Amino acid sequence: MKNKTKTIDIVIPAYNAEKTISRTLDSLCKQSYTAFKVIVINDASIDDTVQIVKSYFGKLDICLIDLKQNRGVSNARNVGIENSNGDFILFIDSDDSVDEKYIEYFMEIDSKKDFVIIQHRRNDEIKDSKGKVGETTVAEFKEKCWDYWSRYRITNVWGVRYSRRIIESKTIRFDTNLKWGEDTKFNIQYLEECNTMVTLPYAEYIYFDTANSVSHKYEKSRYENALNVAKTFAQFAPDSEQLWMIKYIYWDMSVRHCINHLEDNPRRQWKKEVMEDMKRAIREPFFRECIADVLKKGALDMKIYAFFLKIKWIRPYIYIAKKMHW
Structure with a gap:
């Protein structure tokens, strides 16, 4: 010892x-x-x-x-x-x-x-x-x-x-x-x-993955939190050849979080609020910096997602994401 x-x-x-x-x-x-x-x-x-x-x-x-x-x-x-x-x-x-x-x-x-x-x-x-x-x-x-x-x-x-x-x-x-x-x-x-x-x-x-875990709940602040962490990463490794991937992953996680919780509540107002949160995440300039690299270097599924994120075409993105079962 x-x-x-x-x-x-x-x-x-x-x-x-x-x-x-x-x-x-x-x-x-x-x-x-x-x-x-x-x-x-x-x-x-x-x-x-x-x-x-x-x-x-x-x-x-x-x-x-x-x-x-x-x-x-x-x-x-x-x-x-x-x-x-x-x-x-x-x-x-x-x-x-x-x-x-x-x-x-x-x-x-x-x-x-x-x-x-x-x-x-x-x-x-x-x-x-x-x-x-x-x-x-x-x-x-x-x-x-x-x-x-x-x-x-x-x-x-x-x-x-x-x-x-x-x-x-x-x-x-x-x-x-x-x-x-x-x-x-x-x-x-x-x-x-x-x-x-x-x-x-x-x-x-x-x-132990419990039903009360934060990962199972909708967090309205998820986009801001993901952005905060991604920016901390960018300060930590500003010259990394893979920083684009970190940006994409945190961007993707914040958007997926919204998609996964769209059906949590039947109220139209709920869906409207979640969609607004998703739009804010999709439009974030810091995250959008990674699009060119994703389209050039990413795997096929990433390129498909990035294409729709690039043109801000939300509903096809949601449809494809659900079809691909992530």
């Missing part, structure tokens, strides 16, 4: 998590590496979350922070950071769990490696931990940002080992104004201060 003298804090934001947080804490009770502290931030829950967490006081080293006002997961994580004093920080969601060697694998990696990612699996997937430990430089990431964005899964903060020294020295925090994409923005800002990235092949983080 390379980091026997290093300490680690696990930050868990929790809001009305009475049905799932026992699963999370039980998985931490089974860890092979035991020198860690758990920081649970109760985000003004109105169920039995606090009582359940307190029942683990004798089983885990837990610091429970009870917020009186619900201000969202980004604020809760920021509170966790500010109450952390370990060498490393891990984030775990209150509806997920981890396998028994989750922390041990992280602690086996040299503390000088700034950004360490472990693999994850959905709760209904069979565990597959084949492969080798991988390493790349942040400079390489910037050069080919799309390849590494898709390969390294930087859209989440769970499953990543962070250096608290870097977070604190650069005052890196979650953007509380974002409802979506806040994890990606946090990671980009953190990576700006790093030299190396390490990936572990072990699928030790278990992700």
Whole structure:
């Protein structure tokens, strides 16, 4: 074990998590590496979350922070950071769990490696931990940002080992104004201060996709959030030969989000509002900068979508998108 003298804090934001947080804490009770502290931030829950967490006081080293006002997961994580004093920080969601060697694998990696990612699996997937430990430089990431964005899964903060020294020295925090994409923005800002990235092949983080997940709800601010994250990426890797792909992906995600929720409500006013949000996204100049590159370099389906986005022909775009079942 390379980091026997290093300490680690696990930050868990929790809001009305009475049905799932026992699963999370039980998985931490089974860890092979035991020198860690758990920081649970109760985000003004109105169920039995606090009582359940307190029942683990004798089983885990837990610091429970009870917020009186619900201000969202980004604020809760920021509170966790500010109450952390370990060498490393891990984030775990209150509806997920981890396998028994989750922390041990992280602690086996040299503390000088700034950004360490472990693999994850959905709760209904069979565990597959084949492969080798991988390493790349942040400079390489910037050069080919799309390849590494898709390969390294930087859209989440769970499953990543962070250096608290870097977070604190650069005052890196979650953007509380974002409802979506806040994890990606946090990671980009953190990576700006790093030299190396390490990936572990072990699928030790278990992700539970619940019906209450933000990904299943319509967010009117999705377009602004996607634009915010894409611009942060552009500042991080302004000279990347693949920046056009990042712009396209975030543009496409913001438009698709609207399409996927057009039928959520039968009211005509609802559809009108969603269509207006979609039009705003389609007309965004920053995103439209990528059209020429998509038409030249993109895959066939991307070129078809980009063509209709270019001419702002919305209904054929919606029709084709639904037919292609994404």
